[in-house]
Amino acid sequence: MKVLVAVKRVVDYNVKVHALADGSGLDVDGKPAVRRSLNPFDEIAVEASVHLKETGAADEVVAVSVGEAKAVDTLRVALAMGADRGILVHTDAKTEPLGVARLLKAVVDREKPDLVAVGKQAIDDDAGQTGAMLAALMDAPFGANANSVELKDGALYVSSQTVDGTELRKLSLPAVFAADLRLAEPRYVTLPSMMKARRKPVETIEAETFGADFAPQLKITRYDAPPARKAGVMVGSVAELVEKLRCEAKVL
């Protein structure tokens, strides 16, 4: 049982990102360099994948990233968390979900995993599309918003939260699932595990060798900062608060 887990290098979630004044992009490429890290949902996907291995349900966990050479650092974090080896599909080109899904499909054709784990969304583009697109390209079932995953009797059981409660789905293999927030709590990466990860193999494949079309198809026309929030109002008493809620906000 082989699990392939897709990990993306994104701007760290603690960084406050600003739009450039002319609206042409985000101010993330200047100096000093903005901190990048493993996409938080992918951290959860790695944890869930490694857990499958640790509980004997899976034999190997392979982490794959599409992007620039620095994405090797991201792969090393996945390896420190317990993945066995890494694959970097190297490109300096700007990538979009469909292009990434096509490159991941090429890796799937090569690696033939039983299971592919992705994050529910990458926090830089918030697209939430790559996993579903990959599943479609693989003609495989997709377990969206996975809150729990279990490999049993040659199938993957995925549960996810719906408005009415919990939905449990049975997916035939190979399958793709997307990690939601509650799926797993990522382990803390220690220095010794990081040192150990340095000895694990990472293969680099140039994206062009796959012959997949990953040219951008979307054009973002403008970035604008969110409107500034209005200052709050201090009230002197509960009675005044109730009065304002009733007469001004009209919510009572």
Ligand code: AMP
């Ligand atoms: P998105 O559709 O961009 O929100 O990404 C959803 C998920 O697809 C991410 O959480 C990753 O697991 C995977 N993914 C997206 N882009 C990449 C990438 N460049 N390299 C590896 N995995 C990616």
